[in-house]
Amino acid sequence: MRHRNVFKRAHRGVTLVELMVAMVLGLLLVGAMLTLVVHNSRTSLDLERSSRQVENGRYALQRVSEDLRHAGYYGDYLAAPAASGAMPDPCTTATAANLTAMKSAMAWRVQGYADLATAPSCIPSSDFVSGSNVLVVRFAHPTTVAAANWTVLPTGYPQANRTYFQANYNDVRFATSLVTNANTAGYYSLRATRTTTDVSAPIFEYITRLYFLSPCTRFAAGATSCTSAADDGAPVQSLKMIELGSVSFSAPIAIAQGIERLEFDYGIDANNDGAPDAWSRCADAAPCTAANWANVVAVRVSVLARNAEASAGFTDTKTYDLGLVGTVGPATGYAAHKRHAYQAVVRLNNVSMNRE
Secondary structure, X not given: OHHHHHHHHHOOOOOHXXXXXXXXXXXXXXXXXXXXXXHHHHHHHHHHHHHHHHHHHXXXXXXXXXXXXXXXXXXXXXXXXXXXXXXXXOOOOOOHHHHHHHHXXXXXXXXXXEEEOOOOOOOOHHHOOOOEEEEEEEEEOOOOOEOOOOOEOOOOXXXXXXXXXXXXXXXXXXXXXXXXXXXXXXXXXXXXXXXXXXXXXOEEEEEEEEEEXXXXXXXXXXXXXXXXXXXXXXXXXXXXXXXXXXXXXXXXXXXXXXXXXXXXXXXXXXXXXXXXXXXXXXXXXXXXXXXXHHOEEEEEEEEEEEOOOOOOOOOOOXXXXXXXXXXXXXXXXXXXXXXXXXXXXXXXXXXXXXXX
C-alpha cells in the first residue's frame, strides 16, 4: 500500500500556481525579446536614414563643388571678356539675338542670389523654396565636340537644344547651329592660333547651370510642379539644377534629397593676386557689384542635410554653422529629423590661377 501511494505522487501534474508562474516568466521573456527586436529595428532604420542623409549631403556638396572647379573654363579661350555693364540675366537662352549677350556673360564665371523671395524666371516658382539661394555657374564642357583641325563633326552633332561655341586663344564665337564642314561658310569660321598651319579652332558645348532648393524631389503622377502629393504624399525638400539650352532651359533635375539649407559665401580678389581678400554673401543688405562678381576666385559652400523621415523620440536642439549667414537651428516643424552640416571652400582654378 505504501508503494502504491509513492507511485501516484511521482506522476502528479503541476499545480495551478506553478503553471501561472511559468506563464508569467514566459511572457516576461517574450516581452523582453520583442523589446529587443523593436529597439534593434529602430536602430537599424535610423542608421539607414542617417546613411542616406550622409550620402545625399556629401553628394550635394561634391556636385556643386565639381562645377565650381570648372567655372570659367572656356577651352582655348583664355582671354575671357572683361566685365562691363550690368550683371547678365542668368535665364538668357542662346537664340540668335542673344549670342552677343552670351559672350559677355562669360566674364562672370559664377553669379549668385541670396535670400530670394521669387525665383529667376527660368526656375518654376512652384519648384523653388522662397527665401533660399541660387548659384549660377558658367563653363565649357571639358570634352570638345570637335578638336582643332576638325573637318567633319562627330556623328550625333549638333544635339537638340544645346549651345556651342568655337574658341581660340583670342576670341570666341557662339552659334545656334553647327556647320558640317570646316570650310563651309557659316558661324564657325574661327581659326586656331599658336599653330604653324591654318586649321579650324575647336568647338565646345557651353554650360550654364543654376542650382537651387526645391520643396520636393519627385512630382506626383501627372503633376508638373511640387504639390502635397509629391514624393508619395510626403514632399522632401531637395537640391535641384536646371541647365541652359539653345531654345529653353531643361526641366529641373533632382540632385540630392533632404537638403534643408544651401549657403554660399564668395571670396573676392581685390588686388588681382588670385587669393580672396574679402568674403561676402552678396545679399541685398550688402550687395556685390558687377566688378565684385568678376573677381570671385573662391566659393565657400555650406550644405545642411536632414533625414527624409522623423526619428521617434528624437528632438534636434543643436545649431549648425553655415558660414557668413551664421548658425541656424532645425527648420520649423522638422526638429524630429536628424541632420548634419557639410562645408567646403572651392577655389575657382580657371580664374585664380591666371592671376598668380
